[in-house]
Amino acid sequence: MITLDTIQTAHDRIRPYIHRTAVLTNQTINDRAGAELFFKCENFQKIGAFKARGGLNAVLQVARNKEGAAITTHSSGNHAQAVAFAARQVGLPAYIVMPRTAPKVKKEAVLGYGADVIECEPTLDAREAGVRDVMQRTGAVLVHPFDDDRVIAGQATAAKELIEDTGLDGLGQDHPFDVILAPVGGGGLLSGTALATHYLSPTTRVIAGEPEGAADAVLSFRSGQVEKAPYINTIADGLMTSLSERTLAIIQAHVTDILTVSDAEIIDAMRLVWERMKIIIEPSCAVPLAVVLKHKEQFAGQKIGIILTGGNVDLGKLPF
């Protein structure tokens, strides 16, 4: 059970290691959306993504409680860097199982934080087998990318800061956030965002954005069971995983809706942020803005918080 106290304690624990990232606004994008948007810039976070928060909250506890001699995880993306970064902070070895197809630049980033990279075939079975092998061989503790309360509580601190730093919680004179949006992949960020918002700004709805080409969460949300996506084909490479029982339960309790967008809509929103806000966001990160621009009538005139999740893109492979 992740309580408000769990989230506050997580925040106190990770605060010395993270950036309190800026909340930016942009008049042109407000005009385009017909709403008032506040962007929580986790692209400026350590390792370039919010994942530093959850990784730190888990790894710092593993180290303090002496739960294991090392840390392991499997990831081809930002969570790999987050765990490698967090393990370095506490001086534990990190073993990151990565598919051999992962971009070289991502492997190098993980190596740059002093972690070991163990290559495997690009299947979930091979990745999980790789982690089991590391755990037996090294006594490492697994820090799962999202199916872990400590990770979820860490991710919750992004929405906590967004609400605290804008003061849009309904306690002040300003009208509170009508809605806070986050993208959904495995559901760690979305669960944390929904819980933080539930506790800190209870009148605010939480809505998720999901790519059409990885639309498992919207199905699971409606059926109440963990579903697979009908197909996986999207530029939003951080959002390809499916929910777990744990994240689905939190999402069903505290999320209002999940809306999908196409890759073309994601790329348009990403380009708008690059051109107008002059900041670099990755495709997964543009999904919530794409949702707002697609469903303008639903968000017209509202105060909207958006978690910009990360800025790790390969500049040699841009979609425009």
Added chain:
Amino acid sequence: MITLDTIQTAHDRIRPYIHRTAVLTNQTINDRAGAELFFKCENFQKIGAFKARGGLNAVLQVARNKEGAAITTHSSGNHAQAVAFAARQVGLPAYIVMPRTAPKVKKEAVLGYGADVIECEPTLDAREAGVRDVMQRTGAVLVHPFDDDRVIAGQATAAKELIEDTGLDGLGQDHPFDVILAPVGGGGLLSGTALATHYLSPTTRVIAGEPEGAADAVLSFRSGQVEKAPYINTIADGLMTSLSERTLAIIQAHVTDILTVSDAEIIDAMRLVWERMKIIIEPSCAVPLAVVLKHKEQFAGQKIGIILTGGNVDLGKLPF
């Protein structure tokens, strides 16, 4: 004569219309440079560049003093947008003479601010003739991109904010800026930066960065006369113009040195900022950081302010 009072008055005049842009730092870039860098992010400024400051300071005075019925300038870049933006704020018509070879996206940005675009041949003679014609026909007042004390005083407010917001002026407990760097094209920003630094943080050196492919300022600085560049061929499209007598005089009085960098060094520095700071800067803007990375021994261990001048790039034509 641009005094401290001139700059303070300019700042008060333009403050309601501009952003007080953030000053960002980045550990990785500090480690790479072996120095402590503070980036003044004018890429987040209105119209995406510091030029909004000088344009506003001139146009607001033209309007208040009823000096003319309209505003005109010639520019293919950020100054065109700055004048169009400023003229719209005061409700004066703006006529912007642009070479017919200017990118369509830049013409559209100027049109988007409600200005008229007058196309001409891509030569300085044709541009100046175009402006003379507009002035005769419409009674417009010329706001030159840099050869104008009001423009220089406006540009000076960027360094003023950088010094004020960091407190690194030698009056507090912290060691002041050892050096502040700006790029040099026509010298408007560099002159303003040098004057603001001279008045507000007098122990701080001011150094300029210039592309090897538009290296007029370094020659003029050494000879004491306005010189032409040996050749013009650089990706830093905002820095192709030469100094004027006015800007050269200020630069000779208050600038310590001008250092040149190659286009390859500019692109490397630009990519480093995009990848590590997750912000979008244009090539001209990367020149001072390229200087610091090229001459590490000269800047080792120092506190360095850098004016990041703008973020208007064509995402369809990136150099990486």
